[in-house]
Amino acid sequence: MGLTISQVVFTWARWVEQRDQQLIFEREVGTQTNAIRATLEAYLSKVSILADYLHSLPEVTQEKFRVFSSAMLARRPAIVALEWAPRVPADQREAFEERMRQAGFPEYRIKELRVEGAAIPATDRPAYFPIQFVEPLELNEAALGVDMGHRAGAAEAFAAAATSGELRASLAIRLIQREARWDGILAFMPVYRRDHSPDLEGVAAGVFQIAPMVAEALAVFENPALALAHAVYLQTGPDQYQRVAPAPSTSLADVPETLSRTDVADLQGKRFRDAVEFSLGGQSWLVVSEPLPGALEPMRSRMPLAVFLVGFLVTWIVAGYFWLLINRAVEIERTVEERTSELARANLELRQENAARLAAEQEVLEALAKEREAREAAQQAQEELGASEARYRTMGETIPYGVWLADPSGRPQYFSRSFLELLDMNMEETLDWGWTRRLPPEEVETTLERMREAIQSGTPFEIELRILGPDKEYHTVLVRGLPVRNSAGRITSWVGMNLDITERKLAEEELRQHRDYLEELVRSRTLELMIANEELRNDIEQREKVEEALRILQENLEEQVKTRTAELAAANRELEAFSYSVSHDLRAPLRHIAGFVQLLQKQTQDQLSESSRRHLQVIAQAANRMGKLIDDLLQFSRMGRSAMRITSVSVASVVEDVCQELQGDLGETRVEWIIHPDLPRVQADPALLRVVLGNLLSNALKYSRTRETPRIEVGAVDSGTPDVTIFVRDNGVGFDMQYADRLFGVFQRLHKAEDFEGTGIGLAIVQRIIHRHGGKVWAEGAPDQGATFYFSLPQGKELDARVEAHTAG
Amino acid sequence: MPELKRILLVEDDPNDVELTLMALAEYHLANEVLTLPDGAEALDFLFRRGKYAGRTDGLPAVILLDLKMPRVGGIEVLRQIKSDPELKTLPVVMLTSSREESDLVETYNLGANAYVVKPVDFHAFAEAVRRLGVFWLLVNEAPPHCTARQPAGTSSSSSS
Numbered sequence: 021m022g023l024t025i026s027q028v029v030f031t032w033a034r035w036v037e038q039r040d041q042q043l044i045f046e047r048e049v050g051t052q053t054n055a056i057r058a059t060l061e062a063y064l065s066k067v068s069i070l071a072d073y074l075h076s077l078p079e080v081t082q083e084k085f086r087v088f089s090s091a092m093l094a095r096r097p098a099i100v101a102l103e104w105a106p107r108v109p110a111d112q113r114e115a116f117e118e119r120m121r122q123a124g125f126p127e128y129r130i131k132e133l134r135v136e137g138a139a140i141p142a143t144d145r146p147a148y149f150p151i152q153f154v155e156p157l158e159l160n161e162a163a164l165g166v167d168m169g170h171r172a173g174a175a176e177a178f179a180a181a182a183t184s185g186e187l188r189a190s191l192a193i194r195l196i197q198r199e200a201r202w203d204g205i206l207a208f209m210p211v212y213r214r215d216h217s218p219d220l221e222g223v224a225a226g227v228f229q230i231a232p233m234v235a236e237a238l239a240v241f242e243n244p245a246l247a248l249a250h251a252v253y254l255q256t257g258p259d260q261y262q263r264v265a266p267a268p269s270t271s272l273a274d275v276p277e278t279l280s281r282t283d284v285a286d287l288q289g290k291r292f293r294d295a296v297e298f299s300l301g302g303q304s305w306l307v308v309s310e311p312l313p314g315a316l317e318p319m320r321s322r323m324p325l326a327v328f329l330v331g332f333l334v335t336w337i338v339a340g341y342f343w344l345l346i347n348r349a350v351e352i353e354r355t356v357e358e359r360t361s362e363l364a365r366a367n368l369e370l371r372q373e374n375a376a377r378l379a380a381e382q383e384v385l386e387a388l389a390k391e392r393e394a395r396e397a398a399q400q401a402q403e404e405l406g407a408s409e410a411r412y413r414t415m416g417e418t419i420p421y422g423v424w425l426a427d428p429s430g431r432p433q434y435f436s437r438s439f440l441e442l443l444d445m446n447m448e449e450t451l452d453w454g455w456t457r458r459l460p461p462e463e464v465e466t467t468l469e470r471m472r473e474a475i476q477s478g479t480p481f482e483i484e485l486r487i488l489g490p491d492k493e494y495h496t497v498l499v500r501g502l503p504v505r506n507s508a509g510r511i512t513s514w515v516g517m518n519l520d521i522t523e524r525k526l527a528e529e530e531l532r533q534h535r536d537y538l539e540e541l542v543r544s545r546t547l548e549l550m551i552a553n554e555e556l557r558n559d560i561e562q563r564e565k566v567e568e569a570l571r572i573l574q575e576n577l578e579e580q581v582k583t584r585t586a587e588l589a590a591a592n593r594e595l596e597a598f599s600y601s602v603s604h605d606l607r608a609p610l611r612h613i614a615g616f617v618q619l620l621q622k623q624t625q626d627q628l629s630e631s632s633r634r635h636l637q638v639i640a641q642a643a644n645r646m647g648k649l650i651d652d653l654l655q656f657s658r659m660g661r662s663a664m665r666i667t668s669v670s671v672a673s674v675v676e677d678v679c680q681e682l683q684g685d686l687g688e689t690r691v692e693w694i695i696h697p698d699l700p701r702v703q704a705d706p707a708l709l710r711v712v713l714g715n716l717l718s719n720a721l722k723y724s725r726t727r728e729t730p731r732i733e734v735g736a737v738d739s740g741t742p743d744v745t746i747f748v749r750d751n752g753v754g755f756d757m758q759y760a761d762r763l764f765g766v767f768q769r770l771h772k773a774e775d776f777e778g779t780g781i782g783l784a785i786v787q788r789i790i791h792r793h794g795g796k797v798w799a800e801g802a803p804d805q806g807a808t809f810y811f812s813l814p815q816g817k818e819l820d821a822r823v824e825a826h827t828a829g
Numbered sequence: 830m831p832e833l834k835r836i837l838l839v840e841d842d843p844n845d846v847e848l849t850l851m852a853l854a855e856y857h858l859a860n861e862v863l864t865l866p867d868g869a870e871a872l873d874f875l876f877r878r879g880k881y882a883g884r885t886d887g888l889p890a891v892i893l894l895d896l897k898m899p900r901v902g903g904i905e906v907l908r909q910i911k912s913d914p915e916l917k918t919l920p921v922v923m924l925t926s927s928r929e930e931s932d933l934v935e936t937y938n939l940g941a942n943a944y945v946v947k948p949v950d951f952h953a954f955a956e957a958v959r960r961l962g963v964f965w966l967l968v969n970e971a972p973p974h975c976t977a978r979q980p981a982g983t984s985s986s987s988s989s
Contacts, residue, residue: 596929596931600927603928604927611845611848611948611954615951618951643949
């Protein structure tokens with residue numbers, strides 16, 4: 021009974037354990053197979069990328085092929101070779117071969133590779149796809165010239181690629197470069213002509229080793245839940261799978277190199293054996309897996325064995341008790357009963373303990389399941405990453421931007437073509453900071469420092485570099501970096517984009533210079549304006565100064581005028597005092613001389629001699645004459661000083677008045693008066709005008725009195741100006757014009773006093789009065805031909821201005 | 830009681846006084862003339878001040894007043910005469926060498942009764958003086974209150 025129970029418990033525990041291990045195994049197989057598939061896909065996609073790149077080139081050159089391929093080879097150790105085979109029509113075969121021979125491959129010829137590995141010259145065909153370039157050339161030189169279309173083991177894949185236009189992988193081939201069988205596969209990607217014609221330009225190919233790819237895929241799993249061994253098969257027939265990569269060491273040793281479908285189903289049904297099939301590159305792949313030896317051991321618990329041993333021991337103890345019971349029946353029976361109940365209790369406890377352990381085990385399993393799920397998610401992400409990396413690289417190689425990848429420390433691992441072209445380096449040269457040789461030497465240190473800082477920050481960054489391009493010009497490159505993190509948040513790599521912003525920079529620079537120029541222009545204009553303003557201000561200041569000076573001058577002038585006026589007034593007063601004094605004090609002695617001389621004459625009339633009487637007579641006459649001179653001088657002085665009252669005066673009436681007055685003195689003398697009727701009215705001082713006309717008319721009368729019929733003419737001259745010009749003409753003795761300017765001088769006379777009485781003050785008075793009116797006076801005449809005296813009188817405003825000017829002067 | 834002189838000649842220049850008196854003498858008017866040498870004395874006389882205080886005789890029929898005199902000039906004498914209610918009707922003849930317009934204007938404004946410029950020529954002067962004497966003493970009717978209203982030739986004095 022006890023034995024049976026322990027056996028059942030043991031068996032059940034074993035079953036549970038094995039079920040869990042199988043579960044873990046199956047999940048691990050899925051994960052690792054997926055990784056293998058993703059890695060294979062990533063590898064094969066290299067051929068697509070290469071094809072895209074070659075397609076983008078105007079001409080596939082060895083150098084470009086080498087540079088591009090090298091970058092791929094550096095990253096993917098499982099690539100045996102990358103190849104380029106252009107389409108060579110038959111008629112160009114020889115020329116092509118010749119060209120290749122000239123290019124440094126003297127043995128070059130288009131050849132076919134037979135199954136047995138021998139190469140023979142290609143037979144006649146319409147077109148060939150001979151390998152023109154291969155990288156690395158070392159170890160692969162034998163591949164040059166091999167016609168892709170007739171390469172042993174690969175012809176079908178080539179045809180499939182050429183017809184589908186898609187990537188196609190070959191079955192396993194024996195590589196001509198390697199000795200081992202099942203060494204690798206070929207993958208083809210057709211490259212069409214850039215003019216979109218259906219003809220192929222050529223084909224890009226890659227040769228891959230399967231085992232290293234698998235190893236690379238599994239290397240991702242640093243610490244797998246279950247270490248597995250995998251063998252890789254390719255389907256070679258409807259019911260045939262051929263092994264292309266064996267599992268390591270002794271694993272899967274019993275699984276044959278060739279499998280049928282039945283075998284596969286059989287493998288899938290076996291515990292800790294599995295076979296996963298997937299499609300890639302036009303081929304069906306089969307991965308057969310089993311745990312590595314010993315991989316299961318750490319997972320196997322001791323619980324089922326413990327259950328079994330405890331059960332075994334208990335069973336033997338019970339048996340011992342039965343044997344004692346036979347000897348001591350009653351005691352034994354009681355004891356058996358006790359022991360049975362104890363056993364039952366122990367069993368119960370054992371069962372409880374077992375249940376607890378199972379529960380704990382369940383927890384472990386659940387934890388394991390969770391861990392597995394997480395791992396699957398990570399794996400899936402990795403796969404996606406693999407796929408996206410492939411896409412990304414394809415894009416990176418074709419887009420005009422420079423794309424780069426770097427390890428977590430920022431060490432570049434990949435640069436896209438356009439950036440390599442800018443660097444004028446191949447991928448290998450750029451490694452280990454080789455690319456920094458293109459930085460300006462003086463900026464290397466600072467640039468690296470900036471990059472280090474950016475990398476250490478672990479956040480997206482943006483840096484501007486200057487790169488010496490193949491054109492020997494420095495290009496400004498904007499580097500953007502983005503950290504790629506795994507699910508744990510750890511940075512696994514950096515991806516980034518390099519953008520040649522030289523033109524943008526130049527444009528910016530140009531813009532900046534233009535802006536600077538504009539700013540400079542604005543500055544200079546502002547400056548000019550400021551200068552102009554300053555000049556204007558100076559000008560204004562100058563003007564203000566001038567105005568100030570003028571004002572001061574004017575004030576000075578006014579002051580001067582006041583002073584002058586005061587001086588004039590003082591002078592006038594002095595003159596008046598003088599005149600007054602002359603009137604009173606000079607006349608008085610004269611009067612006394614004349615008076616007493618006359619008294620003397622009267623008293624001594626009879627006592628004095630004739631000559632003495634004559635002497636007294638002369639004294640009296642001289643005194644009288646002097647009195648007359650003084651009177652005239654005083655009158656002249658008064659004419660210059662007396663206030664003027666300008667009104668409208670009729671010249672005709674003044675003339676008439678004067679004539680009548682003069683007529684009274686004429687006595688018997690008949691005078692011919694010719695008074696023109698057009699005599700105007702003038703603006704003048706009536707009293708002074710009367711003095712003027714009186715003087716002129718009496719003058720005319722005086723000097724024509726000797727004529728038989730004195731003729732005196734008064735009229736106006738139309739001068740064509742606002743001035744009024746009046747003339748007084750006589751037919752008297754006239755004068756010599758050479759003395760004309762002396763006519764108007766004070767006491768100037770042109771005739772002897774005996775001939776014509778008068779002091780010679782009359783015309784001076786006339787001139788003075790006319791000048792005070794702002795007018796002019798002049799005379800025309802000739803000896804014995806009479807004389808004409810003219811005077812002009814300005815009218816209206818003219819008069820005011822001239823009168824003022826004269827008064828002020 | 831001193832004899833009332835009907836002509837008061839106020840003149841500082843003795844030559845002019847002599848000539849004037851000679852001119853008047855020709856018409857027998859010389860004795861009618863009281864001569865005072867300047868304006869100050871003339872005012873003392875007219876207002877009975879100083880040495881003329883207590884003078885009892887009346888006023889002259891006419892005053893011949895020179896314009897330009899030392900101490901008090903003719904203009905000032907004229908002003909005081911014409912400002913005095915009792916004296917303002919007294920005829921004053923300005924007798925002067927000057928023909929100055931300002932003098933003419935001023936003296937007439939102050940109420941001068943005549944303005945005579947002394948001519949240089951003695952005959953003309955004598956004639957002018959004679960006419961003055963004749964006019965003011967014989968022709969002109971003196972103002973009614975004037976105390977010196979006695980016919981020429983009579984020597985009796987007024988009682989007041």
